[in-house]
Amino acid sequence: MEGWIVPPPKEPEKSREEFARERREKVRWLARRGYLRSPRIREAMLKVPREEFIPFLYRDYAYLEVPLPLPGEQATISCPHSYPLFYEPLGLDRGARFLEVGLGSGYGTALAREIVGPEGLVVAVEIDPLTFSFARENLARLGYRDIVLVLGDGGLGHPEHAPFDRICITAACPVVPPPLLEQLADGGRLIAPLREMGVQNLVLFEKSSEGIRREVICRVLYVPLRGEYG
Numbered sequence: 001m002e003g004w005i006v007p008p009p010k011e012p013e014k015s016r017e018e019f020a021r022e023r024r025e026k027v028r029w030l031a032r033r034g035y036l037r038s039p040r041i042r043e044a045m046l047k048v049p050r051e052e053f054i055p056f057l058y059r060d061y062a063y064l065e066v067p068l069p070l071p072g073e074q075a076t077i078s079c080p081h082s083y084p085l086f087y088e089p090l091g092l093d094r095g096a097r098f099l100e101v102g103l104g105s106g107y108g109t110a111l112a113r114e115i116v117g118p119e120g121l122v123v124a125v126e127i128d129p130l131t132f133s134f135a136r137e138n139l140a141r142l143g144y145r146d147i148v149l150v151l152g153d154g155g156l157g158h159p160e161h162a163p164f165d166r167i168c169i170t171a172a173c174p175v176v177p178p179p180l181l182e183q184l185a186d187g188g189r190l191i192a193p194l195r196e197m198g199v200q201n202l203v204l205f206e207k208s209s210e211g212i213r214r215e216v217i218c219r220v221l222y223v224p225l226r227g228e229y230g
């Protein structure tokens with residue numbers, strides 16, 4: 001992972017209690033830094049055990065601000081702060097129909113499932129078969145069954161469940177894949193890391209009857225989008 005120093009793999013030593021304490025501390029840290037504001041996102045981050053989505057030999061690093069490698073080609077679980085960084089401007093909330101492109105470990109998907117609640121919908125697409133299996137096992141082990149998991153090119157979206165109120169792309173794209181803008185509901189929001197002039201910007205898009213408004217949130221560093229629009 002270019003640009004990040006990944007700690008060395010090692011046998012995990014931390015107990016459940018230590019992970020739970022680190023999780024609470026991380027949530028406080030994210031709130032202090034201004035990343036975490038909404039009570040629903042906060043509750044989800046307190047509830048979902050991030051360590052359960054990390055490959056065994058990296059588990060002790062679950063709450064460090066570093067992306068960690070996942071099974072598959074160029075797949076990573078993003079740093080903890082990335083989730084509120086994406087979900088706060090997206091305005092992810094109860095009842096939303098949510099599409100995630102880039103399932104990775106399944107951690108962001110589990111957070112989204114908690115945030116949108118039973119009246120919402122979560123669809124997550126992953127292109128890499130090894131990464132997909134890893135995420136599917138993690139989510140099943142933790143009891144997340146009401147998520148639509150799709151192995152395929154997320155750049156094409158998922159027309160069967162469109163329109164979506166909120167779409168999150170977790171890999172860097174040269175442009176927003178047009179099918180995703182088509183599958184975004186009126187009044188819907190999409191967030192994505194975009195490769196622009198040699199850097200990556202996290203960009204928020206909002207669709208309305210007047211067109212699509214865009215706002216740059218900050219610089220980021222993500223693995224590249226694969227597939228037709230990569």
Ligand SMILES: C[S@@+](CC[C@H](N)C(=O)[O-])C[C@H]1O[C@@H](n2cnc3c(N)ncnc32)[C@H](O)[C@@H]1O
Binds near residue numbers: 075101152171223228
């Ligand atoms: C930064 S990781 C996602 C992290 C994830 N949100 C998590 O919580 O672990 C980006 C993921 O996007 C996947 N990806 C890349 N191109 C894709 C595409 N066209 N469709 C679906 N997934 C894609 C990669 O295989 C990788 O798993």
